[in-house]
Amino acid sequence: MEKRKCIECGEAFNGRADKKFCSDLCRNAHNNKLNSDHVNYVRNINNILRKNRRIIEELLPEETAKVSQQKLTDKGFNFNYFTNITTTKTGKNYTFCYEYGYLPIDGNYYLLVKRKVEA
Numbered sequence: 001m002e003k004r005k006c007i008e009c010g011e012a013f014n015g016r017a018d019k020k021f022c023s024d025l026c027r028n029a030h031n032n033k034l035n036s037d038h039v040n041y042v043r044n045i046n047n048i049l050r051k052n053r054r055i056i057e058e059l060l061p062e063e064t065a066k067v068s069q070q071k072l073t074d075k076g077f078n079f080n081y082f083t084n085i086t087t088t089k090t091g092k093n094y095t096f097c098y099e100y101g102y103l104p105i106d107g108n109y110y111l112l113v114k115r116k117v118e119a
Contacts, residue, residue: 048081049097056100060112069108 003012004019008026013019021027055075059067072079086094086101094101099117102110 045081048078049083052077052081052097053100056097056102056112057114060100060114063114065112066105066109067112069110072102072110 003014005012006022006026007020008030009022011022011026013022021030055072055077058075059065059071082095082097084096086096088094092103094103094113096115099115101113101115103113105111
């Protein structure tokens, strides 16, 4: 049987003809390097979305609340990231971060809401 070299560390190894790595450690290290850019990008966006969700959750003691744009911005809310937009029958567009949403209202204020989620 011919020895091949691991594509991660370069060590010679024996095994199946289609085997590329000498160990699971090398296989994982190689795949982590390949995926790191994409994973970091997704992780950073998910962190922003979770932060937005936590901010709305914190400012929403009841089913609805009115809050200023400045208060949201001061807490670090990022209006560029959200999970979806829902349009009501009356044509109002609610922007959501998971089950928590907001609707721009008079002036620089927002109506905060929580969508009822089925378990």
